[in-house]
Amino acid sequence: MNVLVLNCGSSSIKFQVIETDKALIARDEDRCLARGLIERVGGLALIRFQATGRAPLKEDAPLRDYRAALDRIVRWVISPDSGIDGLRSAADIHAVGHRVVHGGEKFRASVLIDRAVIEGIEECVELAPLHNPANLRGIRAAQEIFGPGVPQAAVFDTAFHATMPPTAYLYGIPYHLYRRHKIRRYGFHGTSHRYLAYRYRTMRGLPKEKVNVVTLHLGNGCSACAVKGGASINTSMGFTPLEGMLMGTRAGDVDASVLEYLTHKEGFSLSELLTMLNKQSGLLGVSGMTSDMRELLEEEREHGDRRARLAIDLFCAVVRRYIGAYYAELGGADALIFSGGIGENSAAVRRRICAGLECLGLSLDQRRNAALAGGKAGLISSARSRLRAYVIPTDEELLIARDTYRAIAAAGAARGA
Numbered sequence: 001m002n003v004l005v006l007n008c009g010s011s012s013i014k015f016q017v018i019e020t021d022k023a024l025i026a027r028d029e030d031r032c033l034a035r036g037l038i039e040r041v042g043g044l045a046l047i048r049f050q051a052t053g054r055a056p057l058k059e060d061a062p063l064r065d066y067r068a069a070l071d072r073i074v075r076w077v078i079s080p081d082s083g084i085d086g087l088r089s090a091a092d093i094h095a096v097g098h099r100v101v102h103g104g105e106k107f108r109a110s111v112l113i114d115r116a117v118i119e120g121i122e123e124c125v126e127l128a129p130l131h132n133p134a135n136l137r138g139i140r141a142a143q144e145i146f147g148p149g150v151p152q153a154a155v156f157d158t159a160f161h162a163t164m165p166p167t168a169y170l171y172g173i174p175y176h177l178y179r180r181h182k183i184r185r186y187g188f189h190g191t192s193h194r195y196l197a198y199r200y201r202t203m204r205g206l207p208k209e210k211v212n213v214v215t216l217h218l219g220n221g222c223s224a225c226a227v228k229g230g231a232s233i234n235t236s237m238g239f240t241p242l243e244g245m246l247m248g249t250r251a252g253d254v255d256a257s258v259l260e261y262l263t264h265k266e267g268f269s270l271s272e273l274l275t276m277l278n279k280q281s282g283l284l285g286v287s288g289m290t291s292d293m294r295e296l297l298e299e300e301r302e303h304g305d306r307r308a309r310l311a312i313d314l315f316c317a318v319v320r321r322y323i324g325a326y327y328a329e330l331g332g333a334d335a336l337i338f339s340g341g342i343g344e345n346s347a348a349v350r351r352r353i354c355a356g357l358e359c360l361g362l363s364l365d366q367r368r369n370a371a372l373a374g375g376k377a378g379l380i381s382s383a384r385s386r387l388r389a390y391v392i393p394t395d396e397e398l399l400i401a402r403d404t405y406r407a408i409a410a411a412g413a414a415r416g417a
Ligand code: ADP
Pocket: 218, 219, 220, 221, 248, 291, 292, 293, 294, 295, 297, 340, 341, 342, 345, 346
């Protein structure tokens, strides 16, 4: 089955076409046939497409909305120019899988999309006012283009964290505010953390119940997850993705009283405060320079920049603190798993995070650590390390494709029964 996986942002669409089915999943041989990104949907869009093993295509074109952008993707995917094996017409795209950011308390797993599911995603719009509307636009565009004959599934960023106990998801605010407004920790990056736990299990040949790890998704957005018996029991992002670790431009954990203090001291409005916390903080805010970890490392190395060093040190200290907290919450973990642009590519940041974790039984193998980058997975701790450490490149799209296939297969089985 060829699944078109879509990740629709506020003005962008990321996609992959993935071939998957029961046999391919069992052999772990499902594969990405093509991928791409359209940015600046609504204006002169930037288009980047690439079929696996072929040269990339880059062009600009005016694309007025999601429907036009998705139409452009589908026409390229099935055209002889893309050269994708087995894709000759729209009928060769058998299903569509959508990344949906917020599933609230309603969606605890991936689902086939029908009218009730769309209503459910609409109900979650007030929890994710920037993201869910974009996801819904993608779903509607796909419905218009493919019609009712092509099944679509929704895979939620929050769903993996649905197993958190109340002691992890409740805030210490009056309980009726949780009951009335559903104010609680939801957590995000769930598909990524689930993938990391799954890939770790297959690398080690373990059953799911034996997966007790701390997964670290360190990209522009950063989150940690405590995985016990293969399920999420806590995660660092909260009611929104703002909470938790220091990120590229997000502050992470901050005492809420700072907000009131700043309205007095700086005259900030509520929306200015949120812009400051979401867009002007984190690595960017502390360094005063950039949100890009690679550039900060370069500044530190080339010019000994003090603020760049401070931002990196603060970033590593916060990650380390979460590792310690989750190690305790898990009652001891077997492994740390690094992922995301920073976690997958920066041996230096991994080394700085792990320095000081010897007390948990972690001993990094410096040679292995230095050798792992550029999309490779592997062990980076030494043979004597009690707590292992791995680098695993994340692959949310693969799980979205598999979930889409499984949701369709389950619906078929239910109809047959
Ligand atoms: P997103 O969360 O938007 O998907 P990524 O996972 O691509 O982002 O992560 C982006 C971050 O990864 C940036 O801070 C970038 O500098 C960092 N990064 C990518 N490659 C390297 C590298 N070789 N060394 C250090 N940081 C890197």
